[in-house]
Amino acid sequence: MAADRRGTRRTGALTRASVRRRSSGQRPPRPEEEEGEGTTGRLRFAKSPTAWLLGILLAVVTVTFQDVLAASVKTILPLDRVPDRLSPQNAIDVVEVKDVKDIGYYVLLDAEGAGSAADRKLIEEISSGGPWREGRNAVDAGNAEWMITVQGRAAQQVRITDIVPVLEGGRCGKPLGGSLAHFPSQGVMDVIPLELEVDAPRPRLKISGKDAKDAKPFFTGPEAKHITLNQNETEAFIVHATASTGYCRWRYRVHYEVGGSTAEMTISGPGGKPFELTARMTDASGYRRVYFPSFDCLPSGPPTSHDWYEQSGADYARDRRSGKVPPCPKS
Incomplete structure (x- = not known):
């Protein structure tokens, strides 16, 4: 007997197992071959119709479970605590901003070349009842009325908690000059009536009373109110704005709550421009x-x-x- 370098003794004898392996003429499979055979089997299973059918059934069961779970959460939690898939910033749509002043004064900013011919043309346009303001720079004078229609987009109820006028430049300027026009305009619908003294020291939206002195804050104070919007529900409110001392340009900042979150949005005037109103001159x-x-x-x-x-x-x-x-x- 001899020993190898590690000290292991070799007998040179043939075991029954070694004899069986040699007599069969086969060698044991290598590890990589066994792995290849297993991979081929898995690929063959993945391509089988049974595997595809199982995958489809699993997807259907998953989606159904998610829908059932979401419905269960909505029935357990309060409506305003359920997360909304829609971003809070997109929870309100401005459907329409419309000038609904039925009668009053406008200041026409004098364009280049204004004179007797232009005056006569304007008289003809007004007399015909046509859209004389199109293409002409006319600004409401003394008072203005805009009807604003909004719509709820979120699956949860939206609650408007405040609407604040934000003056451009932080204040109003001097009243505009030019020419003055006094005439009727469009009709008004039955909507929420709000008052706004835009050139007041701290302008706020108020609910109309019997007269201007009876107007009270709509969104603030001891009798504060709010506007609610369910999904696809619309609400219209008309703002009667007045100016007695200056020329003002502004937009509205809307504060609201939805799905347990607070958010803000901006409402601009027709055409995306600021709302605009000038006081009438005390001396015509x-x-x-x-x-x-x-x-x-x-x-x-x-x-x-x-x-x-x-x-x-x-x-x-x-x-x-x-x-x-x-x-x-x-x-």
């Missing part, structure tokens, strides 16, 4: 021209709804100094 002689309908003066003959007149600002102010309705000027 400061306007270049004044345009007014027949019911603003005493006609010499039977009155008609289509008669419009124009005067210089100085003449208009002179005729109204007495406080009485003056005779209509001669055409």
